[in-house]
Amino acid sequence: xxxxxxxxxxxxxxxxxxxxxxxxxxxxxxxxxxxxxxxxxxxxxxxxxxxxxxxxxxxxxxxxxxxxxxxxxxxxxxxxxxxxxxxxxxxxxxxxxxxxxxxxxxxxxxxxxxxxxxxxxxxxx
Numbered sequence: 001x002x003x004x005x006x007x008x009x010x011x012x013x014x015x016x017x018x019x020x021x022x023x024x025x026x027x028x029x030x031x032x033x034x035x036x037x038x039x040x041x042x043x044x045x046x047x048x049x050x051x052x053x054x055x056x057x058x059x060x061x062x063x064x065x066x067x068x069x070x071x072x073x074x075x076x077x078x079x080x081x082x083x084x085x086x087x088x089x090x091x092x093x094x095x096x097x098x099x100x101x102x103x104x105x106x107x108x109x110x111x112x113x114x115x116x117x118x119x120x121x122x123x124x125x
Contacts, residue, residue: 059088059095068101079104 060068062076065085069076077094079085086100 057098059090059097060101062087062094062096065096065101069105084108 062080063073065071066073066076076085080087080094080096085096085104087094087096089095
């Protein structure tokens with residue numbers, strides 16, 4: 001009653017190990033394919049990024065904009081709704097580019113009126 005190799009029953013640890021090896025091989029080959037695709041994409045002359053955009057630029061959520069300005073999220077959403085702050089909608093989420101945020105700050109900068117000196121009312125102190 002000799003058993004062939006195929007007829008041997010594997011112990012649980014051996015089955016787990018073989019499964020882990022198969023998964024690892026699949027993951028490694030999948031990563032290699034992704035690297036090949038990424039390498040091929042980087043060698044093309046056409047860019048899939050919008051013109052003028054830098055790779056790795058982090059878009060700002062309205063809550064990020066609010067935190068940077070000391071405003072409420074509602075105030076930021078209102079500025080977006082009014083068209084004062086340009087935003088993009090990605091997967092039903094609003095995002096603001098850092099460039100749009102900087103431009104919004106510049107456009108809303110207030111310069112002091114130097115023509116009339118500010119006087120304090122003694123009664124208001």
